[in-house]
Amino acid sequence: DPSHQRRQPQRRQGGGDAAAVAGTTVVPMDEDDDDEEEAPESLWDRLERFFEKTGVEPARVVVVSLPYELAVLFIIFVNAVVLSLDHRDADADITNVVSTTSYVCNWIFIADVIFKIVGLGPSFCTDGSNWF
Numbered sequence: 028d029p030s031h032q033r034r035q036p037q038r039r040q041g042g043g044d045a046a047a048v049a050g051t052t053v054v055p056m057d058e059d060d061d062d063e064e065e066a067p068e069s070l071w072d073r074l075e076r077f078f079e080k081t082g083v084e085p086a087r088v089v090v091v092s093l094p095y096e097l098a099v100l101f102i103i104f105v106n107a108v109v110l111s112l113d114h115r116d117a118d119a120d121i122t123n124v125v126s127t128t129s130y131v132c133n134w135i136f137i138a139d140v141i142f143k144i145v146g147l148g149p150s151f152c153t154d155g156s157n158w159f
Contacts, residue, residue: 086146099139106132 089095109128112121144151151157 084146086142087148088146090143090146102132102135 106128109125109132113125117125140157143154143157147154
């Protein structure tokens with residue numbers, strides 16, 4: 028790749044031992060690279076730079092965000108409504124929908140707990156909404 032640069036030792040006059048190497052200089056292999064346009068910064072690079080500046084871990088930012096909290100509350104609501112449809116004389120189709128929805132919601136709740144433990148760390152236990 029022509030954009031790589033080669034390092035060459037810089038030697039002093041008069042000495043032939045290891046102490047003669049004073050440092051290194053960077054010599055570009057190809058000087059035509061200045062004409063090329065740089066690719067636009069990707070979204071991932073911008074996010075990475077943001078997290079480096081703020082010092083906040085991405086998982087924490089996600090689990091404390093309003094959209095994430097609203098999504099979890101919506102899933103809790105949907106799960107409660109679907110579970111209320113189950114009764115003794117329920118149709119087989121309703122029973123199937125209830126059991127499938129309950130299964131999916133349980134896995135979503137397990138993933139939510141894992142995300143919150145990773146994102147919040149020890150403060151996961153001190154958040155009142157995680158106590159039940």
